[in-house]
Amino acid sequence: MIIDISSVVTCENKSLTEKVQIELESFVSRLGEFPIIEKAPIDLQIANIDGGKLRISGTVDLAASIPCSRCLEEVPTRIHFDIDKEFRLENSAINDEEMEDIDYLIGFDLDVDKLIYGEILVNWPMKVLCKEDCKGICKVCGMNLNKGDCNCQRTELDPRMAAIQDVFNKFKEV
Ligand SMILES: [Zn+2]
Ligand SMILES: [Zn+2]
Structure with missing residues (x-):
């Protein structure tokens, strides 16, 4: 118009x-x-x-x-x-x-x-959450964790955390 x-x-x-x-x-x-x-x-x-x-x-x-x-x-x-x-x-x-x-x-x-x-x-929202404590999806099988739990092993670290862990390990070696 x-x-x-x-x-x-x-x-x-x-x-x-x-x-x-x-x-x-x-x-x-x-x-x-x-x-x-x-x-x-x-x-x-x-x-x-x-x-x-x-x-x-x-x-x-x-x-x-x-x-x-x-x-x-x-x-x-x-x-x-x-x-x-x-x-x-x-x-x-x-x-x-x-x-x-x-x-x-x-x-x-x-x-x-x-x-x-x-x-x-x-004015578009930067981040939208379905609820404040949304549990997200399983990184292994993709299941919506708000709807139940899966049996996946999800103990692997976040890649960013893994990088920090590496730095710590290097310090220990010195
Ligand atoms: Zn959600
Ligand atoms: Zn899963």
Whole structure:
């Protein structure tokens, strides 16, 4: 969806509010593809404020299905954040040093889908757990250990711990 914001840019104190639907059915990033299971329309406000600033604001509220970081079970995860962008206006033009990095504003055309995609990306949860004490999966047979125990020998050390162990052993030899 493209919104023409020229009427706001060229007119002091003018604002417009657009109801924006998130069109994404799933969110694709370098982390993978995640189904969006719930999404609320966004009231996106575009305003010419403080005698020379353009402000784009709104609240994003959606839920995505994201695998648990430990056991990989899908976890419905709520993603909720505010968009709040400000640009300086000079002579009815948008002027900002960072403008070159901004891909969602081309002239007076605001590409809402690109804006929202970028904002979801920076607000994406770093880590999702199905529950705080998720037991994860067995490294040997792949069983989900929240659902029961397997009979595997899982005494082998974490590779990072093994490296530390090696260092200790070397010290002992000296
Ligand atoms: Zn889990
Ligand atoms: Zn196992």
